[in-house]
Amino acid sequence: MSAIQYISNSANLNFYATAIRNILSSNHKRLTLIWVPGHSGIRGNELADETAKNAWKYPFILTENHNSSDLSSYIDTVFKSKFSEIFDNSSSHYKNINFNKTSIFNFTPLKHDHKFPRAYLTKYIRLRLGHTNLTHSHLFNRSPPPSCPFCRILFSVHHLLIECPHFSTIRNSIFGNTNPITLLGDPTKSNILLTIKYLQSVGLYTQI
Structure with a gap:
């Protein structure tokens, strides 16, 4: 209930609250918020509720959005780093014929x-x-x-x-x-x- 009230308050300009209101507004014919009473007395649910209430005490952190090209670039960088480390520590014939090379990507x-x-x-x-x-x-x-x-x-x-x-x-x-x-x-x-x-x-x- 508190979450619904938090979102429905138009004076609340919190990033996530505003984003959720915008989604609900643009999809009002398809989405409906329904309050379901909490299962009091169930330890797991009480812990989850307590954690949610304590979240406001921590700094608000925004992270950059990452698209597929960012992830692909990151994976490629990690792969090259790991592969070069293994390759440079090997004694393979293919490495030995390439004098003064630091990794396979410089051949x-x-x-x-x-x-x-x-x-x-x-x-x-x-x-x-x-x-x-x-x-x-x-x-x-x-x-x-x-x-x-x-x-x-x-x-x-x-x-x-x-x-x-x-x-x-x-x-x-x-x-x-x-x-x-x-x-x-x-x-x-x-x-x-x-x-x-x-x-x-x-x-x-x-x-x-």
Whole structure:
């Protein structure tokens, strides 16, 4: 009853009271306020009533209205922050090929060049991810992980590009003093072509 009286008092210019009166006024044919006697003696209801009566003692707080774009922006910011924290603390191959990067959102984008054969980009991206047919197809056919036929150790993208001594002559002739891994972190046209040339020269292009 006190709430109805509070709202119905036209001299009461409280924000919420005014807003409710405006809603009732514009929808008077559809909305009707009915007073229902309180359930006295029921502890939960008495506590709720007491809390409502005490509310006037606290400062009146107005909060800004937030639309969907505000929420979307906030969620995006939180997601990037959390994901970057996890990513930057990882030791993944994809992170390691991107030197001097602080998070995944600062990586150099790989732009498609229509003059490139699609297969070139496919091979290059697989090397960037560290997952190729040669190194990971065993996961699909449930066979043992592949070993380097020359070194007798597990084959990996890093081993192919950096470690395997069998390919050192070809590696040096194509990359010189440049670390091939750095080429994966900077997807320029020249870096892609050099990487593909290396794969073709060592005879592993079709297996990537």
